Amino acid sequence: AKDKGRNTYAIYDSVIEHKAQARLKLVNQLHEAQEQGRFEMFYQPRYDAQGHMVGAEALMRWQQQDGDYLKPKTFIELLEDTGLIVSVSWQLFRHACEQFKSLMERHKNISLSFNVSARLLEHPEFLSRLKYILDEYKFPYDRLELELTEQTLIQDVTNSQFILNQLTAWGINVSIDDFGTGYSSLSYLKNFPVHALKIDKSFIRDMNEDKDDLELIKTMILMGQNLNITTVAEGVENPAQLQQLVAMGCDQFQGYLFSHPISFTQLETQIESLFDI
Ligand code: C2E
């Protein structure tokens, strides 16, 4: 029995070792990708209730050797755990600013949304780096939106509040991403200057089958209206969802119904076409 136990441990150990090796390999690949600039931005358009494109959310992609693009699901956690997210984010932010600068001069209603992870927000140089890059590209502050999750904001409330106040003083917009999924109290909305709420796609997904989700969405939209905060529905996939959301007074929409995340070149060709709502 003793031997058998030892054997089990040996197998168990080798499984762990295998996992650790796979992880290490991926970490190396992520470093390499960062050095070679293989992370890229795709953009998913956002529309208002009249069907005009009002902006786009930058979403990270990792281009593989075969040309395919990998979504962040499989690697974002490791980027965050290793802290690599900080350098990758700045690299991509710079690139997005460069691309959007001239686009925004031609299209006055378009703004850029960028996801900020906790690691980036808590970085001591977050504000100064951000400002430096924006000024370098003469990027208009009021046409940048930073998306932060409730989870990120409540990790260090004092720091978050300080940073959000500064961002707001500069005219940069802040939105709450995945809204409704954090279990934090809503009172923070009073303390944080928030420009938009992005209603999480899990609510939108089931809204036409699940009465509870519909009621929750209604409440979130009403709350936005009362607090004078723009409401954005993410993950809108079909016309029935869109119709309901428009009827409930939701302000803006994003999802596969309108467009998948696309390359910058594709975004440019799509920017002026009106979505028929
Ligand atoms: P997120 O910020 O909530 O982004 C929305 C995700 O939903 C994107 O996945 C997008 O492709 C997907 N999506 C858009 N429309 C639909 C739809 O109609 N239906 C469904 N089912 N999904 C839809 P993606 O690009 O794989 O990104 C996943 C997450 O990775 C993002 O969630 C965000 O948390 C993170 N992420 C992506 N890019 C960045 C980045 O540059 N920096 C940071 N810190 N995080 C990023």
Ligand code: CA
């Ligand atoms: Ca987001």
Ligand code: CA
């Ligand atoms: Ca989201």
Ligand code: CA
């Ligand atoms: Ca999400």
